Amino acid sequence: MKLKKFLLLFMSTILSFGLAACSSEETKSGASDSKEKVELRVAWWGGQARHDKMNELFDLFEEKNPTITVSREFTVENQYAEKFTTQAAGGNAPDVMQTSSFFQFDFVKRNMMLDLGPLVESGDLNVKDLDPMDIEGGKVNDKLYAISLGHNITGVIYNKAMFEKAGLELPKNNWTWDEYVEIAKAIQKSLGKDAWATEDEGGVYRGLELFAQQRGKSVFKGDGLGINKQDLTDWFTFWDQMRKDGLTPPADIQSEQGDKPQEQSMLALGKVAMISKSSNQLKIYQGSAKDELAIVSYPMDPNGEKKVPLIVASLGISAKTKHPKEAAKLINFVVNDPDAAKIFKGEHGPQASKQMQEVIKPLLGEPENKEYAFVDEMIQSSKPYPSMPSNSTSVQKLLLSTNQAIAFKQKTISQAVDEFFEQAEQILNR
Numbered sequence: 001m002k003l004k005k006f007l008l009l010f011m012s013t014i015l016s017f018g019l020a021a022c023s024s025e026e027t028k029s030g031a032s033d034s035k036e037k038v039e040l041r042v043a044w045w046g047g048q049a050r051h052d053k054m055n056e057l058f059d060l061f062e063e064k065n066p067t068i069t070v071s072r073e074f075t076v077e078n079q080y081a082e083k084f085t086t087q088a089a090g091g092n093a094p095d096v097m098q099t100s101s102f103f104q105f106d107f108v109k110r111n112m113m114l115d116l117g118p119l120v121e122s123g124d125l126n127v128k129d130l131d132p133m134d135i136e137g138g139k140v141n142d143k144l145y146a147i148s149l150g151h152n153i154t155g156v157i158y159n160k161a162m163f164e165k166a167g168l169e170l171p172k173n174n175w176t177w178d179e180y181v182e183i184a185k186a187i188q189k190s191l192g193k194d195a196w197a198t199e200d201e202g203g204v205y206r207g208l209e210l211f212a213q214q215r216g217k218s219v220f221k222g223d224g225l226g227i228n229k230q231d232l233t234d235w236f237t238f239w240d241q242m243r244k245d246g247l248t249p250p251a252d253i254q255s256e257q258g259d260k261p262q263e264q265s266m267l268a269l270g271k272v273a274m275i276s277k278s279s280n281q282l283k284i285y286q287g288s289a290k291d292e293l294a295i296v297s298y299p300m301d302p303n304g305e306k307k308v309p310l311i312v313a314s315l316g317i318s319a320k321t322k323h324p325k326e327a328a329k330l331i332n333f334v335v336n337d338p339d340a341a342k343i344f345k346g347e348h349g350p351q352a353s354k355q356m357q358e359v360i361k362p363l364l365g366e367p368e369n370k371e372y373a374f375v376d377e378m379i380q381s382s383k384p385y386p387s388m389p390s391n392s393t394s395v396q397k398l399l400l401s402t403n404q405a406i407a408f409k410q411k412t413i414s415q416a417v418d419e420f421f422e423q424a425e426q427i428l429n430r
Contacts, residue, residue, distance in 0.1 A: 035067060038326045039378045042090040042217040043073040043096035047261030047285055050347065057343050061333050064149055068326055076259050081106070087164040093318040095298040095327045100206070100313045101137065101385035102396070107316070108140040109390035112257060114317040114324065116144045124328040126336055134352035136384060137312025147331050148312030149347035152280040152371075153308055153378045154206050154298050156180075162273040166190040172298040173377060174306070177238075180299040184247045187273045192229040199257065199275040200248040202239030203403030205396040207276055207298070209386075211235055214304035218386040220395075230416050236406055236413045243407060251407035256398070262419055279374050280349040281314050283367035293367070310382040313348035350375055394427045 004086050044054055051074050059072040075083055081103050087093050099107055107113050114137075119125040127135055134148035156171070163170055166187045171179070184197035191197070201207045203285060209219050210230075218226040220406065242248050249257075249266065257266060262281060266272040268288035277285075279295055286293045300306065315334060317327045325350065334340050341356040346368055364372070404419045405411040411419070 007101050014357045015359055016049070022260050035068070037067055038323050039069045039071055040096060040323060040326055040330060041071045041073060041094035042096045042195055042330070043075075043084060043094040045077040047076070047263050047284060049171075049263065049284055050074075052349060053343060053345075057340055058330075060339060060343065063328060064337075065329065068330070070330070076261055076358065080283075085110060085112070085393065087201045087216045088318070088320075091320060093320055095318055095321040095323055096315055096330055097318065098149075098313065099316050101309070103393055104138075104146055104314065104316070105388040106390055106393045108145050111318055113145045113202055116270050116317065116328075118145065119317075119328045120144065123325040124325050124332075126332055129336065129355050130352040131354065133310060133384075134312055134401055137310065138314050138316075138328060140327045140387070146312075147335055148301060148352035149313045149315060149334065149344075150280065150351045151375070151379075152209060152278040152311050152313070152349035153375055153382060154276060154311065155279050155374060155378070156274050156276050156298060157267065157282050157285055157293055158274045158288070159267065159270065159272075159291050162187055162191070163381070165171065168296065171296045174300050175296065175373075176302050177299045181242075181247075184242070184274070185245065188247050191273070196249050196266075196270050197272070198242070199246040199272050200243060200251075200403070200407060201276055202221045202236055202406070203400035205399055205401075206275065206278075206415070208232075208235055208399060210298050210308065213303040213307070213309065213386075216305055220386065220388045220392055221261075224391040225395075229421060233413060234419060236403065236416065238407060239403065240413060244289050251404065254407065255404055268295075278313075278349070279378075280313070280347065281372050282371045282374075283365070286367040294370060297374075297378060299371055308380050309376060309385040310379065311385060346372075389428055391427050391430055394425045398427065 030225065042058065044050070054074070055072065058072060062070055074232045084093065084097060093112060116125055120127055127147065130148060134151055135144070137151065138144050138146035138148055158171070160170065166189065168183060171183065185297055187197045196352055205219065212219050212227050215231065217231065220226050239248070248254065249272070262268060262284045265275070267275045268285050270290060275370065276298055282293060282295050298308070315326060321327055334344065336356065338356065338359045341351065341359045342363060345360050345363055350372055351360070399419060402416050406413055406416050
């Protein structure tokens with residue numbers, strides 16, 4: 001009898017060690033006990049309206065997944081890329097981060113993002129219902145690194161009341177640069193001293209990219225720049241003339257706008273008539289604007305390239321995350337859950353999931369309907385966003401500071417262009 005009890009005790013001990021070893025191996029491989037509490041850090045950018053929406057979204061996720069806590073980090077878009085790359089360099093990146101066509105290539109080439117292919121193959125990430133163009137928008141070198149939240153196109157968001165006050169017809173898609181300038185001058189005549197036709201956009205990367213693409217080029221090519229000094233000189237000269245004509249805010253007022261959210265922008269406050277932004281931001285600006293807003297295409301060169309790059313906003317997973325499966329569960333929730341779709345409601349444009357688009361269609365308001373109509377028309381002549389090299393986000397920041405130096409008359413255009421190329425090449429060759 002004693003021998004039998006001893007054998008039972010011995011076998012029980014062996015079994016306990018075996019289970020503990022298996023549990024340890026599962027943890028190492030990324031799997032986790034369903035009862036284990038996990039904290040996911042999630043990062044995004046935007047204004048207060050987006051923060052409120054994202055907090056509501058993640059509150060619901062926590063309710064549906066009580067073992068997962070979502071720690072939330074957010075900032076304005078102009079600070080986002082620099083903050084995240086700094087965190088990643090220090091080994092402190094969030095588990096899940098928002099990204100877009102403007103940042104994604106740089107993040108991937110810095111080895112900051114996880115290849116999502118294995119999580120798709122295992123079924124942890126479901127992309128079966130996503131539009132193929134949205135899936136392609138999350139790829140770099142044919143590997144999937146980000147799951148689309150929606151797609152949008154750069155356009156000019158404008159104040160309809162200011163156009164009407166100036167006695168102007170509303171602009172139509174594919175308007176020209178000459179028409180843009182003529183309209184800006186007409187609007188300016190009807191405005192007071194404290195309002196302007198447009199913001200100074202000489203330092204806006206998305207604008208320079210469209211300007212370059214109309215010339216058959218791109219700001220970046222391979223691991224370097226794809227534009228030459230004459231292209232950049234022409235770009236800076238255009239905006240310098242807009243400043244001289246009094247069509248943009250003075251340098252000191254414009255420079256204050258950099259880190260302000262949409263709710264505090266000059267467009268929302270009725271201080272400018274036009275601003276170029278991603279189409280999904282129409283509803284965000286409208287939420288804070290007194291006057292009705294609308295959207296039209298970016299100005300075109302009548303003799304240039306007409307295709308426009310599609311911008312895809314996404315969620316990706318940090319390459320250093322300890323919780324890839326839980327991170328995938330969160331992304332799946334945002335992209336594929338009907339309850340999440342009703343909260344998210346096309347925040348970044350038409351959602352990647354066709355089913356979720358049908359879920360939210362009855363919930364869309366007038367600003368979203370304008371935005372979707374614009375995207376539907378422009379997407380017929382869209383193309384994938386061009387690839388960018390490592391450190392491209394730093395070059396985008398350099399463009400902004402260079403334009404500011406010209407606006408404050410600290411540098412001539414010639415000096416600014418020469419220094420931009422010198423510094424950009426140093427940045428890209430790091």
